[in-house]
Amino acid sequence: MPMEKRKAWLLYNPMAGRFPAGPFLGRAERALKSAGWDVSTVEGRDEQGLVRSAEQAVWEGCEAVFVAGGDGSVGQVAATLAGTETALGVLPAGTANVWAQELGLPRLDWIHWFALEQAAIQLARGDIRLVDIGEVNGRAFLLWAGVGLDAHIVNSIEPRERWEKAFAIVHYATLALWTSIGWEGVHLRAESQGQVWEGRFLAAVACNIPAYAGGLMNLAPGAKVDDGLLDFWLIGGQSLRDVLVRVAQIFMGTHVDAPGVVHFRASEARFEAQGELPMQCDGEPIQMASPLHFRIRKKALRVLVPADAGPHLFSISSEIELEA
Template identity: 40%
Template sequence: MMRGRLIYNPMAGRFPSQPLVERAAKILRANGWDVELLRTQGGPDLTKLAKRAARDHLDAVFIAGGDGSIHRAVAGLLGSDTSLAVLPSGTANVWAQELGLPTLSWTNWIALEQSVKRILNGHIHVMDVGICQDVPFLLWSGAGFDAFVVHHLEPRTRWQKQFPATQYAANVAWFARNWSGMDLNIRVDGENMEGTFILALVTNIHLYAGGMAEISPSAVLDDGRMDLWLFSGDSMLETLQHLFDLASGKHIDSEKTTQISCQEIRIQSKSDLYLQLDGEPVPPSNDIQITIEPLALKVMVPDNLPKPLFMRNPL
């Protein structure tokens, strides 16, 4: 019998999740899983619960939550034999979107049940994880404008989360009026470069900005590399142009955008830089170091992914 824990934060996301999580747990048990349902308040407690599951050699941890909850769980499961699975009930659910899983909404109250069924019929892959300032991240590490927005938006109330895409777009446009560029010295896989940038983003996946933009169309999750995107500029107009280009996919061909596939990055500045990991605010720093931990996390994914995400065969 497969053993797992289903961890949920009743205060996370846009909807009360406990009754929906209990229904998902019933499906797991009906499919032969011995699963324990655990409630968390998020943050470090969620990491501790994930780490305990790995120490107990469980087969999987199911996280009913969003990208912030996933971020916390990764820190507890990194390098273990316990797989991570998501039942999307957060705000943006970008990792779930990457996997093509249905997300909880006003028009789909059975999304968690649909997701758990698809995951159980899927496969286990092993993927790379980024490490920034000794903290693991699954999706992105961003320094600059996006982190500035995250630091000023989080935490949000449940009411504020009801219209995540609209609110995010409005706040981004509002914050852009006061944003100027960052003078950065960057070392990428031993090569030095410098310039003035709106944003420096390291991404492990295709999607970005709440899933509204596909930033890295060719991203592969198990190739031992991530994409560094540099958006140059120092004005409000350039910031808004980059946002428009991202939304329309034109950033790929922009002369003011640089993409580098890499393994090690160091970003330095004379002043502290706003920093975010997986959409969560983390303490600013003027010396940011990012590395890749290849094949460090087992993940449960459904069949029929929206795009090819892995180059290696499933376990």
């Protein structure tokens, strides 16, 4: 008796990444079908299109939604699938692809032409894990959300033209240096678990994963996506010199114990500042009015991961509890 096909949609964002991933989707789709998935490919050019398609996939009872796009597309679909029985699978076709990097998936770039097919093969026979979703003032995020210098940069450069994405690291670094000149930080009051921190910070970030800044930095070592906690980092400083020192500290891993850097883990926290704040959620630019209320939705999202997904990202219990 033939095995029943597993139903899935493959959502494609043609605007993501350094070059169009469309020509490579056929191989990824065939890889999924050969592994027993019944796949339908749907294009979504903006956030609304991706969200509508993900909602429709849930309504039609899909076991999984595969997203061929970047971290912004992944975050938008993750927010839609949270709390449902439909799992998220990522075919990394964006600029940075930090979530895919954390999972150890190959990423589409100039020298890895078949990365989407290889990622599809790994996920098609992988595991389903339960992971946490963060929220800030009701807006969900999978990776991180924050205010400060990085949020100002993201709000300055997004949305980008495709040619700009081809020089993403240089473009980001140039804008970071330019924005840092005269930067005085953001005056912020943070509260959590009965404690209060107040001062000027270069950045204040809630992390759900270790990697940050396009995967270039390991800001939150020890962060797990399924521990029911967010890792909060308040990076003190108010000048270009402070920016350069903090970047060096994070690259070397010495920021963990550096004076002026606050780190705490919590399921909830509150940030207060003056007026409306430029923010980034999963690398997407947004504006939010203070106060900012962060909270975690514990194990709210099902994700497809490679069978050998590293223990640095997951606690031991998440897969076991799903199977129980």
